[in-house]
Amino acid sequence: MTLQRTELGSLTGNAIETHGLTKKFNNFTAVDNVDLSVHRGEIYGFLGPNGAGKSTTIRMLCTLLAPTSGSAVVDGYDIVKQGDDVRKRIGLVSEKMIMYPRLTALENLMFFGRLYRIDRDTLRKRSEDLLELVKLTPFKDKLVGGFSSGMRQRVNVIRAILHDPDILFLDEPTTALDPQSTRFVRDLVKELRQRGHTIVLTTHIMEEADELSDRVCIIDHGKVMAVNTPAGFKERYNTNSLLEVFLELTGRELRDSANGRISMRAPMGRS
Amino acid sequence: MAQRITWGLAWDIARRDLLDLWRSKMLLFFFILFPILLMSMFGYIYPPVPKSNPNTGTIATAFPNLPVSIVQMDNGQAANQVAAQFIQISRQQGLFAVSESPSFQAARNQLVAGSLKGIIVIPEGFSNDLDSRQPATVQITVDETNPTTASVVQSEISAIFNIIGSQISNQNISAMDPGNSVNPSFVIQPISVTQEPLIRGTSSSFQFLAPGFMALTVITGSLQGVATAISREKEQGTMDGLLVAPVPHQSIILGKVAAQTVRGLIQGFLILGLSMILFGVQIYGSPVIMVIVLLLGTASFVGVGIILTAVAPDQETAQMMTVLLQFPMMFISGILFPIDQLPVWMQYIGKALPLYFAADALRKVIILNASLSVIMPDVIILVIYTFLTMTIALPLFERAMRR
Numbered sequence: 264m265t266l267q268r269t270e271l272g273s274l275t276g277n278a279i280e281t282h283g284l285t286k287k288f289n290n291f292t293a294v295d296n297v298d299l300s301v302h303r304g305e306i307y308g309f310l311g312p313n314g315a316g317k318s319t320t321i322r323m324l325c326t327l328l329a330p331t332s333g334s335a336v337v338d339g340y341d342i343v344k345q346g347d348d349v350r351k352r353i354g355l356v357s358e359k360m361i362m363y364p365r366l367t368a369l370e371n372l373m374f375f376g377r378l379y380r381i382d383r384d385t386l387r388k389r390s391e392d393l394l395e396l397v398k399l400t401p402f403k404d405k406l407v408g409g410f411s412s413g414m415r416q417r418v419n420v421i422r423a424i425l426h427d428p429d430i431l432f433l434d435e436p437t438t439a440l441d442p443q444s445t446r447f448v449r450d451l452v453k454e455l456r457q458r459g460h461t462i463v464l465t466t467h468i469m470e471e472a473d474e475l476s477d478r479v480c481i482i483d484h485g486k487v488m489a490v491n492t493p494a495g496f497k498e499r500y501n502t503n504s505l506l507e508v509f510l511e512l513t514g515r516e517l518r519d520s521a522n523g524r525i526s527m528r529a530p531m532g533r534s
Numbered sequence: 535m536a537q538r539i540t541w542g543l544a545w546d547i548a549r550r551d552l553l554d555l556w557r558s559k560m561l562l563f564f565f566i567l568f569p570i571l572l573m574s575m576f577g578y579i580y581p582p583v584p585k586s587n588p589n590t591g592t593i594a595t596a597f598p599n600l601p602v603s604i605v606q607m608d609n610g611q612a613a614n615q616v617a618a619q620f621i622q623i624s625r626q627q628g629l630f631a632v633s634e635s636p637s638f639q640a641a642r643n644q645l646v647a648g649s650l651k652g653i654i655v656i657p658e659g660f661s662n663d664l665d666s667r668q669p670a671t672v673q674i675t676v677d678e679t680n681p682t683t684a685s686v687v688q689s690e691i692s693a694i695f696n697i698i699g700s701q702i703s704n705q706n707i708s709a710m711d712p713g714n715s716v717n718p719s720f721v722i723q724p725i726s727v728t729q730e731p732l733i734r735g736t737s738s739s740f741q742f743l744a745p746g747f748m749a750l751t752v753i754t755g756s757l758q759g760v761a762t763a764i765s766r767e768k769e770q771g772t773m774d775g776l777l778v779a780p781v782p783h784q785s786i787i788l789g790k791v792a793a794q795t796v797r798g799l800i801q802g803f804l805i806l807g808l809s810m811i812l813f814g815v816q817i818y819g820s821p822v823i824m825v826i827v828l829l830l831g832t833a834s835f836v837g838v839g840i841i842l843t844a845v846a847p848d849q850e851t852a853q854m855m856t857v858l859l860q861f862p863m864m865f866i867s868g869i870l871f872p873i874d875q876l877p878v879w880m881q882y883i884g885k886a887l888p889l890y891f892a893a894d895a896l897r898k899v900i901i902l903n904a905s906l907s908v909i910m911p912d913v914i915i916l917v918i919y920t921f922l923t924m925t926i927a928l929p930l931f932e933r934a935m936r937r
Binding site: 325326327328329347350351353354355357358359360361362363365366370374375377378379380406422 | 540542543546550553554557558770771772774775776777778779780781936
């Protein structure tokens with residue numbers, strides 16, 4: 264039985280809508296009563312210092328983490344009650360690369376694509392088209408274990424859009440990439456927006472957020488500090504740099520914290 | 535979430551896991567080496583039990599040509615004859631390398647130094663006793679610091695003297711009964727025991743060990759494999775790729791379990807094959823029932839692996855926990871030695887573990903050609919275990935994955 268899209272989602276037409284979304288780990292509140300609305304077709308920059316609650320929020324929206332309280336509607340479906348419907352419509356590029364080193368690029372794509380029950384012929388065609396898009400056709404039959412980080416990330420990004428998701432979550436997609444790969448991935452993100460995907464992008468690189476985002480949300484201590492367009496932010500704070508806006512909003516002191524979650528479950532929200 | 539298992543997805547997941555093993559040649563090498571090593575090591579710890587045949591006067595041994603020494607204190611003809619016979623039989627059957635020592639003290643020094651395994655003293659008056667129609671005595675000393683060798687040496691020396699003794703008895707009876715009206719055996723050993731074997735052919739301790747090892751390898755291999763595979767994928771981040779897709783959790787579990795079970799079965803049959811080739815183990819039962827028992831054994835235990843994954847914070851801890859679980863199980867589930875050898879309270883613990891029932895059923899199938907109906911009690915218990923552990927494991931897995 265599949266439930267109908269919830270009323271809220273279809274009324275507002277927003278890609279993502281959250282209300283009072285909260286996640287607690289024991290006594291630590293990672294995400295505190297967050298209300299977000301992400302418009303369809305936009306690149307939504309999701310910024311915040313380490314430990315602000317970015318990844319935890321994204322993992323909740325991807326149904327990888329159950330919220331403690333509050334609700335979220337992704338592409339019209341409730342993340343708790345309609346998890347499978349949400350999962351069919353989202354793609355995730357997380358901090359850790361989602362791919363098997365002992366499989367070739369094409370094998371990885373075929374494996375993950377099959378999880379969405381795409382038939383083999385369609386999937387192969389789509390995988391090959393996407394490999395062409397990221398210029399990896401000559402390497403499609405090579406094990407990804409031997410790829411450079413830039414090549415891996417390109418495979419990782421197209422792995423997330425095999426099933427043509429409405430919404431794509433990119434969690435620090437250019438961290439640890441060389442300038443060439445960074446440029447390529449950023450252009451790819453723009454290209455994907457052109458193709459109609461809604462993109463939620465987290466990054467610590469302010470110029471990246473500035474260049475790519477239609478709107479930027481700055482979050483700290485699990486709370487939303489402000490939402491605006493990059494231009495709107497810069498105008499309001501009377502500066503040329505989004506970095507200055509960010510530091511103005513989140514303060515300049517270093518964020519050293521140890522909340523005891525480090526050794527727990529592997530890739531939990533850390534930013 | 536009432537999701538149904540998608541078999542196709544489980545198959546895809548299982549196939550990928552197996553491909554991963556196949557692609558890593560190093561891992562594959564150790565994967566095959568492990569059962570070979572395990573089997574050959576235990577092959578030499580538990581040497582096949584030799585069977586002697588008193589009718590033909592043959593004594594079989596697992597320890598050929600052990601060094602022993604004779605101390606001859608009597609110079610009579612009978613004593614010399616007995617010593618010569620002892621040396622001859624020992625040499626003929628390859629039991630002992632016999633030397634002669636001038637005194638017990640000299641032989642004892644050699645034994646303490648380790649160059650002798652036993653001493654036979656033919657005491658003064660030995661010939662006299664026999665000549666005056668009295669039973670005579672020889673005295674033996676063995677190296678008691680090594681109980682296994684000591685008992686082998688002791689029983690082999692006794693067996694040789696039994697042969698010599700019955701030859702003397704035969705002569706004595708013939709001398710007393712010149713007409714041969716009495717069968718000498720009637721006087722020496724009026725009742726003899728013959729054994730009707732439960733199974734055809736010869737049995738060795740391997741016949742007991744091989745099924746146990748097979749069950750142990752398949753079941754604990756899958757248990758550990760599942761726990762490691764799931765926590766590794768969680769740690770590497772690839773589990774996110776599975777969880778973020780519309781895949782029922784049961785399919786993920788089934789896929790992982792299937793891949794590990796196939797791996798376990800390959801190792802298990804390697805062990806069986808090796809014990810057939812190297813140690814002459816024979817299979818009397820149906821391979822199909824064997825596989826059924828092994829699959830059930832795996833199913834009964836794999837839930838425990840999932841519980842460990844759900845509880846353990848990382849792969850290393852999960853691995854430690856499975857090893858800690860396997861190790862005592864190996865000793866108290868009747869794998870290495872019969873469970874009756876254990877103290878009663880330990881037997882209860884052993885019999886509370888599914889491994890005991892799987893090994894027991896497998897042994898009955900392999901050695902006694904038991905049918906499914908014969909091993910039904912074991913089968914039912916394994917099925918109950920499967921349901922119990924899975925009922926606990928599935929919700930825990932669900933929770934752990936979305937934590």
